[in-house]
Amino acid sequence: MESTNSTLTHQAAKGSSGTMVTRAGQFRSANTDDNFFQCLLLKSDNATLISQVIYSPNNSSYTSVLQFSINNLRFTSPSTPKPRYIITPVDESQIQTVIYCSKKHGLEIRTLSGGHDFEGLSYVSQVPFVILDLKYLRSITVDTQTATAWVQAGATLGELYYAIAQKSQNHGFPGGVWYALGLGGHVSGGGYGAMMRKYGLAADNVIDAQFINVQGKILNRESMSEDLFWAIRGGGGSSFGIILSLKLKLVPVPQTVTVFSIDRTLEQNLTKIIHKWQYVASKIDKDLDIRVLMFSIVNPSTGNRTIRATFDTLFLGGINRLLPLMQKEFPELGLTKEDCTEMSWIESVVVGSSFTNGELVEVLLNRTAMPKNSFKGKSDFATHPISEDGFEGIWEFYYDKIEAGMALLVLTPYGGKMNEIPESAIPFPNRLGTLYMIEYLVVWDGDETSPHISWIRNLYDYMASYVSNSPRMAYLNYDDLDLGVGKTYQEASSTWGVNYFKNNFDRLVKVKTMVDPGNFFKREQSIPTRS
Structure with a gap:
């Protein structure tokens, strides 16, 4: 197997990113009565490590961490509701802890993997909420022998394309043209790009997944059921749980x-x-x-x-x-x-991302160039x-x-x-x-x-x-809230549900009711349960 593994996840875990500077003692003194925070510490295998990836409004880095992944500045005004906490996990156990404590203390989770969100639904809520920002979960493993890649949800398309090109000039992936899109959200919503007419959508080329459900269990395609695997490839993963990583089928591209x-x-x-x-x-x-x-x-x-x-x-x-x-x-x-x-194909990705001044392919690794x-x-x-x-x-x-x-x-x-x-x-x-x-x-x-x-x-x-x-x-x-806002089956089925999904909407509702009957993972246009 030929592979390339991002070192960024490991750097984040060591606190070398420059943004994770909070220490458990500082957080404790500022939030001694905060039950949610205490829950995170008590349920975590490593209280010190998880405290380094939690930000509250009292923390000096909170605003910069919040704004880093928000690309639509409509949702950065002082009047926009802000999360109680931002968590930037560096491993899957921290996500499991966040799910448990959010359920226990009545907080919604908004999952963020790239910030390319037309209505800000991945980082804004009208009820108390926390943001689960997956930007440090971005490892990529490319296997040219099987023409596949395992990619964590927080990786960008640019990082994926670059990793593929480092291993092969004859493989690519039919994702979006904008290199800075977060992979998890892009693929779970469908994901189209310049090779769609040749190979279909990004979601058409997903062959496995790692996924955390509402009980905090880590599932793959075999253990999650084909219905759930169907739903998270185009139905929006955040309605059903948290996508950790996706196994993608790479496609052949010509040398020129x-x-x-x-x-x-x-x-x-x-x-x-x-x-x-x-x-x-x-x-x-x-x-x-x-x-x-x-x-x-x-x-x-x-x-x-x-x-x-x-x-x-x-x-x-x-x-x-x-x-x-x-x-x-x-x-x-x-x-x-x-x-x-x-x-080459990878050079065309650079041009397609609006870099037309001879930029090197390494520009695809810059998450802030757009x-x-x-x-x-x-x-x-x-x-x-x-x-x-x-x-x-x-x-x-x-x-x-x-x-x-x-x-x-x-x-x-x-x-x-x-x-x-x-x-x-x-x-x-x-x-x-x-x-x-x-x-x-x-x-x-x-x-x-x-x-x-x-x-x-x-x-x-x-x-x-x-x-x-x-x-x-x-x-x-x-996503377009003009189509309607509603968290119940009756509201959704008469408005945005059929606009996005047509005849597939009722099957998505059936899957949602099966895997998240309490409707914990919800937002303004999430798949509802049907009681």
């Missing part, structure tokens, strides 16, 4: 891939190009992923506001095969050889092409400057392997019949929220007649 990124504006016939893209992107060779990112910009030559679309592409092959394919299937884009760059800001996101699934008039209506929204903010529309093509997997294979249901997914995102600086959120809601309302309906589908990893 090709990338290109082409911009087109309205003045360059964008409306007709994007209209044609809808008929091509989901049906073209599954080695090719053509994602579209659309912005509103000011045209420097005219000074007028216009729309710019970037056709951002990964092709699992060389230029000589890509060019004839594009000239035959999508000549409207006008791709030339000069637009294309051949590189900027943080305030944002609101929503999602849709297109099941039929939008007319040119429909796109013209979208442009009208983007002519609005959206003061102090930026609006982005991302179209991600489906088809290929996604058409071959049944919608009941895992909880993620959007398969055959989906042309592409739509992500709406508005980003801004500062605390003011209403103009930006109102803008994106109005755009979402406009899109209703152009996307899936009955139900109108949404993507779990782009």
Whole structure:
């Protein structure tokens, strides 16, 4: 077996990270009457060690630890509810202790593995809660002989991709393009990326897991039941317990891939190009992923506001095969050889993560390189092409400057392997019949929220007649409280439950009722029990 093991977990256990500086005696003096904290000490095998990974608001490092893993600054204002404690475990026994003591003392657990959370549900609650931040549980073991990898939930996608590339140039993993995503949340919600049309979702390529249930027992695929294993691959692991690690099936990648990124504006016939893209992107060779990112910009030559679309592409092959394919299937884009760059798969990951200044692949190990800001996101699934008039209506929204903010529309093509997997294979249901997914995102600086959120809601309302309906589908990893909030079966089944999961929702409820009948693991849009 060839493997690479992160030393970060061991460094954290020794306190070398620089953030875990609290000592048990200091915490005891500040919290002598805190039953939860005392419970953690009494139930732990090593009271000194667990005290070093616990932060209360009285601790000087509390704010920096809290903000480190929060990427949506909407949820960092003074009025946002804060956790009673943050626990950054370095081993599984500490998680078991947190579960036991949280149950005993009536605290909710919010599990955080990366902070890429549209609604902040992994680090905000309206009731007393603690955060279980898995950022130090990030070891990675790659086995090229079996083409598998065991990865702890707190590792980022960038760390996983880098570890794979250190062992093999012929293996990859079909996860997201944003390198800083935490693996546990990304994969348990589905997880799509530039190789989805070739190999399916990240969750489609999970073959085993280590999982802690509400009783604190550590389970694997064999001991947890196939129903639970089904549920945590696309149904959101935090509804059922704590995902410790996942065994992933690695996929073959060629020595050479090709990338290109082409911009087109309205003045360059964008409306007709994007209209044609809808008929091509989901049906073209599954080695090719053509994602579209659309912005509103000011045209420097005219000074007028216009729309710019970037056709951002990964092709699992060389230029000589890509060019004839594009000239035959999508000549409207006008791709030339000069637009294309051949590189290794791991280099394409760097470029796909928006590093375009020649950064080395080691940048994928930097968990803080991506900027943080305030944002609101929503999602849709297109099941039929939008007319040119429909796109013209979208442009009208983007002519609005959206003061102090930026609006982005991302179209991600489906088809290929996604058409071959049944919608009941895992909880993620959007398969055959989906042309592409739509992500709406508005980003801004500062605390003011209403103009930006109102803008994106109005755009979402406009899109209703152009996307899936009955139900109108949404993507779990782009959690959206506008779909409804409810912790009971009746509330969830009539709102967000079918939007995320369609016909798979009732099976998820059945699994939840079986494994967590007391509904301990809950939040605003968690799978409910059915009594």
